[in-house]
Amino acid sequence: xxEFLENLGKATRSSFAxxxxxxxxxxxxxxxxxxxxxxxxxxxxxxxxxGVLSFLIITISGLFVGMVLGLQGFYTLSxxxxxxxxGVMVAASLVRExxxxxxxxxxxxxxxxxxxxEIGLMKATEQLSGMEMMAVDPVKxxxxxxxxxxxxSTPLLAALFSAxxxxxxxxxxxxxxxxxxGAFWAQMQANIDFQQDIINGVIKSIVxxxxxxxxxxxxxxxxxxxxxxxxxxxxxxxxxxxxxxxxLDFILTALMFGDI
Amino acid sequence: xxNSESLEKNIVSIKNLSFSRGSRKIFxxxxxxxxxxxxxxxxxxxxxxxxTLLKLIxxxxxxxxxQIHVDGQNVHxxxxxxxxxxxxxxxxxxxxxxLLTDMNVFDNVAFPLREHTxxxxxxxxxxxxxxxxxxxxxxxxNLMPSELSGGMARRVALARxxxxxxxxxxxxxxxxxxxxxxxxxxxxxxKSLNVALGLTSIIVSxxxxxTAAIADYIYVLSEGKIVGQGTPQQLAESxxxxxxxxxxxxxxxxxxxxxxxxxxxxxxxxxx
Numbered sequence: 001x002x003e004f005l006e007n008l009g010k011a012t013r014s015s016f017a018x019x020x021x022x023x024x025x026x027x028x029x030x031x032x033x034x035x036x037x038x039x040x041x042x043x044x045x046x047x048x049x050x051g052v053l054s055f056l057i058i059t060i061s062g063l064f065v066g067m068v069l070g071l072q073g074f075y076t077l078s079x080x081x082x083x084x085x086x087g088v089m090v091a092a093s094l095v096r097e098x099x100x101x102x103x104x105x106x107x108x109x110x111x112x113x114x115x116x117x118e119i120g121l122m123k124a125t126e127q128l129s130g131m132e133m134m135a136v137d138p139v140k141x142x143x144x145x146x147x148x149x150x151x152x153s154t155p156l157l158a159a160l161f162s163a164x165x166x167x168x169x170x171x172x173x174x175x176x177x178x179x180x181x182g183a184f185w186a187q188m189q190a191n192i193d194f195q196q197d198i199i200n201g202v203i204k205s206i207v208x209x210x211x212x213x214x215x216x217x218x219x220x221x222x223x224x225x226x227x228x229x230x231x232x233x234x235x236x237x238x239x240x241x242x243x244x245x246x247x248l249d250f251i252l253t254a255l256m257f258g259d260i
Numbered sequence: 261x262x263n264s265e266s267l268e269k270n271i272v273s274i275k276n277l278s279f280s281r282g283s284r285k286i287f288x289x290x291x292x293x294x295x296x297x298x299x300x301x302x303x304x305x306x307x308x309x310x311x312t313l314l315k316l317i318x319x320x321x322x323x324x325x326x327q328i329h330v331d332g333q334n335v336h337x338x339x340x341x342x343x344x345x346x347x348x349x350x351x352x353x354x355x356x357x358x359l360l361t362d363m364n365v366f367d368n369v370a371f372p373l374r375e376h377t378x379x380x381x382x383x384x385x386x387x388x389x390x391x392x393x394x395x396x397x398x399x400x401x402n403l404m405p406s407e408l409s410g411g412m413a414r415r416v417a418l419a420r421x422x423x424x425x426x427x428x429x430x431x432x433x434x435x436x437x438x439x440x441x442x443x444x445x446x447x448x449x450x451k452s453l454n455v456a457l458g459l460t461s462i463i464v465s466x467x468x469x470x471t472a473a474i475a476d477y478i479y480v481l482s483e484g485k486i487v488g489q490g491t492p493q494q495l496a497e498s499x500x501x502x503x504x505x506x507x508x509x510x511x512x513x514x515x516x517x518x519x520x521x522x523x524x525x526x527x528x529x530x531x532x
Contacts (some may be wrong), residue, residue, distance in 0.1 A: 005369075122361075125356055125358065126354045126355075126356050127360055127361070128357050129358065130352070130360075131319075131356030131360075132347075133354075134317050134372045134375070134420075134424075135345070135347035135348045135372075135375075135376065136375050136376075137344070141375070186456065
């Protein structure tokens with residue numbers, strides 16, 4: 001019993017300590033962003049590696065998600081004779097929920113894990129320590145550009161995901177199942193609200209990008225610098241990011257669309 | 261405070277340093293001085309905290325007690341901006357080389373110059389080629405770190421460490437895992453750079469022969485204390501059994517071959 005309490009106390013203490021470290025780390029990273037702006041090359045390189053290289057996975061996933069939405073939506077809506085609303089159904093699901101959430105989950109898996117492994121290995125091979133000894137702050141030089149790149153890339157990737165998803169829905173709904181082309185677009189245009197749907201979706205993906213980049217970079221920076229430590233940190237990045245994205249999605253949805 | 265005479269003579273001055281990791285005491289009240297322009301070696305068995313000592317000198321770790329002055333400045337009292345300025349005058353060669361793996365050899369050596377100076381690219385090119393030439397790797401400028409052998413990586417790291425023309429260089433186990441030719445090249449480089457650039461070198465190592473060949477002064481550490489010091493000649497003639505065991509590489513002596521364990525026979529016969 002005492003042992004249980006002792007372990008519980010230790011675990012609580014260490015998770016609070018980690019929370020504290022991660023907050024300090026975030027503060028340090030954010031102050032470093034000022035130094036990134038005069039050196040756009042650092043940022044562009046990172047946007048390429050976390051953003052541009054995620055294009056393919058986002059596009060293909062978006063297309064399939066849109067196609068499935070078109071298919072499922074059609075079967076459900078046709079029971080009520082409301083196939084014409086397929087466009088708005090597909091677009092609303094994508095822009096409000098699936099675009100930001102699924103693209104952030106994919107981003108965490110594709111780019112977040114890579115960031116953690118990269119930073120963890122840089123730590124294990126003394127590159128970060130070496131930089132400190134060269135009087136270069138590794139957080140400002142290495143972490144801040146990656147953070148900013150993640151933060152910029154996620155909303156763009158979410159937008160791409162939603163756009164490709166709508167095309168996927170159109171392919172299936174209009175191309176294969178015979179929904180009227182004009183009705184598909186007209187209903188979508190009439191019912192998707194810029195403020196309510198699109199802006200809220202963008203806000204979500206900005207929040208997810210911030211959180212996933214923070215988790216991925218912190219886990220790498222805080223990793224135990226061994227092969228096992230880095231592999232655990234990479235796992236934690238994906239798991240914690242997924243939890244955070246889904247949990248935050250509920251909170252944000254409740255705040256934006258609910259009356260809670 | 262270090263007085264001006266010793267400041268003139270010693271670039272690093274460590275006074276009553278104690279440091280522990282958890283409950284393990286790594287240094288217990290040690291004091292040592294490192295003279296300007298000399299090659300000073302810090303030797304001792306693995307796990308005596310030699311690398312830790314370099315990190316303390318470089319301000320990456322803070323001591324529990326005691327002071328470390330580098331070039332007259334108390335390292336652990338400095339603000340981070342002043343510490344960074346001091347570090348520009350210290351080079352450090354890590355055991356692994358610590359090259360940035362996403363850049364080629366040229367960009368690695370250019371890295372500190374690009375970060376800390378506003379020199380035009382043509383000037384940086386000249387400087388980098390000079391530094392690379394000094395370590396014999398001017399022809400390897402386009403290789404990536406993954407394409408280098410261990411010895412070459414260390415030489416590139418050395419070129420990078422001297423890029424900003426530091427006052428001193430700290431070498432962390434420079435000879436570990438080197439073949440005889442790379443080893444010979446490194447020994448020669450460390451000594452010749454020290455003379456040619458008027459550097460001060462601190463070598464942390466347990467390779468007795470190579471280190472003794474180039475060191476002007478040696479400190480031998482064990483279990484958190486300095487157990488011997490002097491010129492290589494003096495240490496070779498030392499009558500301390502411990503120093504003799506270390507310098508001659510005997511398996512048994514004051515440092516026992518066996519890790520402390522219960523009685524051998526009792527241990528073997530102990531029932532499960």
